[in-house]
Amino acid sequence: MTSAIPSIALVGNPNAGKSSLFNALTGARQKIANYPGVTVERKAGHASFADGRPLSLIDLPGTYSLTPASLDEAVTRDVVLGKQAGETRPDALVVVVDAANLDNHLCFALELLALGLPTVIALNMLDLATRDGLTLDPERLSRELGVPVVPTVAVRKRGLAELLAAIDGAIATHQPRVAVAPPPNDASLHQRARAIARAATVDETPVRRWTQRVDSVVLHPVAGLVILLALMFVMFQAVYAAAEAPADFLEGGIGVLQGWVVDVLPDGFLRGLIVEGLLAGVGAVIVFLPQILILFLFILLLEASGYMTRAAFLMDGLMGKVGLSGRGFIPLLSSFACAVPGIMATRSIPDEKDRLTTILIAPLMTCSARMPVYTLVIGAFIPARTVGGSPVGLQGLVLFGLFLSGIVGALLVAWVLRRSVTKGNAAGFMMEMPRYQWPRARDIGLALWQRAWIFLRRAGTIIAMTTVVLWLLLSFPKAPADSDVRQVDYSVAGHIASGLEAVVRPIGFNHDIALALIPAMAAREVAVSALATANAIDAGDDEEAVAMSLGERLQGRWSLATALAFLAWFVFAPQCISTIAITRRETNGWKWPLFMVGYLFALAYAAAGITYWTAVAFGLG
Amino acid sequence: MIAKLDSSPLGISVRIARIDWAAMSQDEGRRLREFGLLEGCEVTPRHRGSIFSRDPLALTIGRMQVIIRARQAAAIEVEPAA
Numbered sequence: 001m002t003s004a005i006p007s008i009a010l011v012g013n014p015n016a017g018k019s020s021l022f023n024a025l026t027g028a029r030q031k032i033a034n035y036p037g038v039t040v041e042r043k044a045g046h047a048s049f050a051d052g053r054p055l056s057l058i059d060l061p062g063t064y065s066l067t068p069a070s071l072d073e074a075v076t077r078d079v080v081l082g083k084q085a086g087e088t089r090p091d092a093l094v095v096v097v098d099a100a101n102l103d104n105h106l107c108f109a110l111e112l113l114a115l116g117l118p119t120v121i122a123l124n125m126l127d128l129a130t131r132d133g134l135t136l137d138p139e140r141l142s143r144e145l146g147v148p149v150v151p152t153v154a155v156r157k158r159g160l161a162e163l164l165a166a167i168d169g170a171i172a173t174h175q176p177r178v179a180v181a182p183p184p185n186d187a188s189l190h191q192r193a194r195a196i197a198r199a200a201t202v203d204e205t206p207v208r209r210w211t212q213r214v215d216s217v218v219l220h221p222v223a224g225l226v227i228l229l230a231l232m233f234v235m236f237q238a239v240y241a242a243a244e245a246p247a248d249f250l251e252g253g254i255g256v257l258q259g260w261v262v263d264v265l266p267d268g269f270l271r272g273l274i275v276e277g278l279l280a281g282v283g284a285v286i287v288f289l290p291q292i293l294i295l296f297l298f299i300l301l302l303e304a305s306g307y308m309t310r311a312a313f314l315m316d317g318l319m320g321k322v323g324l325s326g327r328g329f330i331p332l333l334s335s336f337a338c339a340v341p342g343i344m345a346t347r348s349i350p351d352e353k354d355r356l357t358t359i360l361i362a363p364l365m366t367c368s369a370r371m372p373v374y375t376l377v378i379g380a381f382i383p384a385r386t387v388g389g390s391p392v393g394l395q396g397l398v399l400f401g402l403f404l405s406g407i408v409g410a411l412l413v414a415w416v417l418r419r420s421v422t423k424g425n426a427a428g429f430m431m432e433m434p435r436y437q438w439p440r441a442r443d444i445g446l447a448l449w450q451r452a453w454i455f456l457r458r459a460g461t462i463i464a465m466t467t468v469v470l471w472l473l474l475s476f477p478k479a480p481a482d483s484d485v486r487q488v489d490y491s492v493a494g495h496i497a498s499g500l501e502a503v504v505r506p507i508g509f510n511h512d513i514a515l516a517l518i519p520a521m522a523a524r525e526v527a528v529s530a531l532a533t534a535n536a537i538d539a540g541d542d543e544e545a546v547a548m549s550l551g552e553r554l555q556g557r558w559s560l561a562t563a564l565a566f567l568a569w570f571v572f573a574p575q576c577i578s579t580i581a582i583t584r585r586e587t588n589g590w591k592w593p594l595f596m597v598g599y600l601f602a603l604a605y606a607a608a609g610i611t612y613w614t615a616v617a618f619g620l621g
Numbered sequence: 622m623i624a625k626l627d628s629s630p631l632g633i634s635v636r637i638a639r640i641d642w643a644a645m646s647q648d649e650g651r652r653l654r655e656f657g658l659l660e661g662c663e664v665t666p667r668h669r670g671s672i673f674s675r676d677p678l679a680l681t682i683g684r685m686q687v688i689i690r691a692r693q694a695a696a697i698e699v700e701p702a703a
Binding site for chain 1: 646648649651652654657660667668669670671672673674675676677684685686688689690
């Protein structure tokens with residue numbers, strides 16, 4: 001035995017409850033990174049044996065066999081075979097199997113056992129198996145497989161100590177096993193798995209599973225779609241309604257902080273930089289944290305409950321018509337939170353052309369970075385009233401409309417792409433449908449915290465940097481005191497914006513917007529901080545102007561037509577460095593990201609233009 | 622009586638009589654087998670598509686529920702379960 005910390009890999013079928021087990025074993029002691037060279041997420045963490053010795057755990061992507069069908073499944077194979085670059089072969093495997101689906105999950109378990117590594121089987125989700133009327137004999141299973149079998153209920157933290165002890169024992173007493181040849185073909189492998197499962201099953205009462213009852217409604221050809229649409233509508237309304245109080249609270253807090261800095265620091269360069277640059281800019285974005293978290297919360301809940309696969313099933317017919325598959329629905333729905341994890345989630349799409357098309361349309365899903373822009377403009381220009389006496393808010397309705405435009409646009413683009421640049425075979429769609437499960441507060445909380453942290457880190461780095469640079473460009477050179485030219489127009493940034501303004505003037509954009517669009521290339525939400533920073537400088541020492549909110553100031557400076565055109569622009573504009581970078585990495589080159597940026601800017605320009613000209617024609621200019 | 626899985630009525634168990642592996646790609650065939658869809662096993666078609674299309678097909682096999690496309694289901698010949 002080496003003295004190094006033993007590394008244990010969790011491996012198993014999709015839906016075996018691996019991630020919950022990983023969370024239960026490691027708690028918050030997790031590190032999420034990427035495997036070098038590939039963009040597959042590497043989840044690692046630490047735990048300790050009963051006597052305090054540490055062990056490191058890694059959670060491998062779920063797969064059905066050691067023959068991979070996609071990029072993340074290939075990582076699982078390479079890690080357990082010790083072929084993954086930069087990753088040592090695990091000292092032991094914990095094979096996680098779903099107690100209620102032994103027939104299927106034992107196939108992969110048998111294949112893994114044949115590798116001859118120290119192995120422990122975690123017979124997971126035993127409570128759900130019992131609910132389904134299944135009584136199992138773990139000892140019998142252990143005898144049949146020749147390795148320890150530990151019953152676990154990861155979500156209730158049951159069996160964890162026993163599992164760790166079994167791993168310890170398996171490593172300590174491991175005799176290099178003669179690698180057992182796995183059954184020669186799939187049919188005999190399945191036969192063997194079924195025979196073992198039967199032997200380990202003491203009693204099987206047929207109970208009508210409530211999953212089936214729920215599915216008869218949720219997967220109904222018509223009712224199912226109505227439910228899906230209603231869920232998404234509630235989600236977007238909630239983003240608006242529930243985030244208001246915490247957002248006001250954050251906004252107030254930032255105001256207090258700005259006031260405090262004004263009190264302590266003497267007027268000058270540093271005070272301007274902090275109050276008008278950093279706090280105004282970063283603050284304008286941080287305010288949207290509650291909304292982003294609510295959106296993520298919904299997505300995580302849908303995923304953890306097992307509903308997401310149902311949504312994919314319902315949407316497959318529609319997505320199939322434009323040449324995509326229901327598989328793409330999950331990455332696309334994740335893209336509503338952020339296109340970066342969405343594009344990364346396309347790795348699970350086996351067909352290359354299908355995957356590429358999904359990547360190219362992912363930025364059309366209304367990501368959380370657009371929320372600051374939408375919220376600001378909708379809040380300023382759309383009256384906060386309900387529609388015709390119903391409880392539906394007009395603002396929420398406009399937001400829903402913007403989301404819908406993105407979706408419809410994405411489907412049309414996919415339809416065109418699949419008939420031109422990404423022509424190929426009809427995409428396939430094969431997926432396991434998990435049982436319904438109550439999402440666990442702990443798992444959801446942990447994932448939410450990881451998302452919040454990523455957002456805050458982004459606000460602290462990219463956004464802070466771009467707003468500071470923008471503040472400098474806006475503040476210098478100083479306009480002469482007796483000049484009637486505004487500082488914002490006199491500055492370096494003002495001159496750059498004047499150049500851009502000539503291009504965007506026809507679609508109704510003014511100097512403010514041209515100015516905001518440049519730094520927003522880094523990230524869409526920077527458009528809001530840029531408007532905030534420019535306004536803060538513009539307001540200067542005019543107390544009345546300072547007291548006005550950004551929205552109120554915009555009302556005075558933009559027409560409704562301009563505001564609507566601005567919204568339409570952001571439905572399409574690919575203004576996000578991270579998305580472009582991840583697309584380059586996922587498609588191995590500059591060809592596709594450049595194509596994506598090109599077609600999206602063209603669409604954005606057209607959409608904003610059409611919106612503006614139409615609105616002006618209706619007298620809203 | 623031999624029928625194809627893509628046109629089997631929902632909710633009625635059938636036994637897989639033959640699968641035309643040549644009608645699908647190798648990867649698709651392997652994934653079907655990984656799901657446990659093999660000659661001789663019993664499956665029950667459960668749900669089919671939405672108002673958009675008859676695709677895809679959800680079926681139960683053992684204690685699992687899986688989704689496949691009608692194109693693959695059309696390559697699977699089934700007979701009434703015993």
